[in-house]
Amino acid sequence: MKGLILSAGMGTRLDPLTRTRPKCMVHVAGRPMMEYQLDSLRRAGVKDCVIVVGYMADSVRGHFGSYYRGVSISYVENTIYAETNNLYSLWLAKAELNDDILLLEGDLVFDDQLIRQLLQMDERNVAVVDRFRSYMDGTVILANGGVADSMVLKADQGPGFDYGPALKTVNIYRLSRETLTEAIVPEMESFLAKGRTGQYYEAVFSSLIGSGRMNMAVMNTGNNKWAEIDTLGDLRDAQKMFDATSAAAI
DSSP states (O other), X not given: OEEEEEEOSOOGGGTTGGGSSOGGGSEETTEEHHHHHHXXXXXXXXXXXXXXXXXXXXXXXXXXXXXXXXXXXXXXXXXXXXXXXXXXXXXXXXXXXXXXXEEEETTEEEOTHHHHHHHHOSSSSEEEEEEOOTTOOSOEEEXXXXXXXXXXOGGGOOTTOOOTTOEEEEEEXXXXXXXXXXXXXXXXXXXXXXXXXXXXXXXXXHHHHHTTSOOOEEEEOTTOOEEEOOSHHHHHHHXXXXXXXXXXXX
C-alpha cells in the first residue's frame, strides 16, 4: 500500500495566498495542508507516498524532501499543470500504480481515523463519502447497499437533480492494484487519446462504474472531521474546525 497525493494545481481561488506558495502549503490551524495528509498516512502505517506536483513544485520538494517523519516520498511533476486537470496528473503517475494505493487530493485536511478505517475495509476499491449538504459542491455518488451505483460529476447534475440520496465524495479513495492496471489506467489512456486532458479523474471512475467495469464500495466519514479547501471561505471554516486539535497533531 502506498499513498498518492495529487497536488499540481494553481489554487487560484485561494488567491492571494497562492501567489507565494502552492495550495497544499497553505496553512490550516498552523500547519500546511499536506502535513495533515502525510501524518495521517504515517500513523496508519503507510510508509511510501508519491506526490504529483506542478505549480511551485520546488516549494513542495524543498519542504518535505524525500523523507518525512518515517514516510519515503517520491515526486512526479506535471509541467503543463496550467493546461491540464487532475486526470492528466494521475496518468503521469501511472508507473507508480504498481501497488494498492490511497489516492488523495492535496487540498484536504481530515481526522487521522479516516485513513485507519479505510484500511480496515474488506473491499478493495472504496470511496470515502459524506452525506450531501446544501453548501457542498462537486462530485457525488449514488449508492445502494454500500456500493456505488453511479458517480455523478458536477457538470452532470442538471436542473432537478435529486440530492436526497446523494453522497459527497471526500476525494479520498482506496484502489487496488488490479483495478488500477486492468481498468483505470487503460480508461485514462482512452480519455487522453481523445484529448480529454482537462477532465477530472472522477470522469474515468464514473465511466467505469457506470459500465460495470469497476466496483466501488463507499465508506461514510461518520463523526470524523474533514474539509476540502478551495476558497478563502473554506479556509476560514477549516481553521475553526481544526484549530482545537492542531496542537495534538505532532
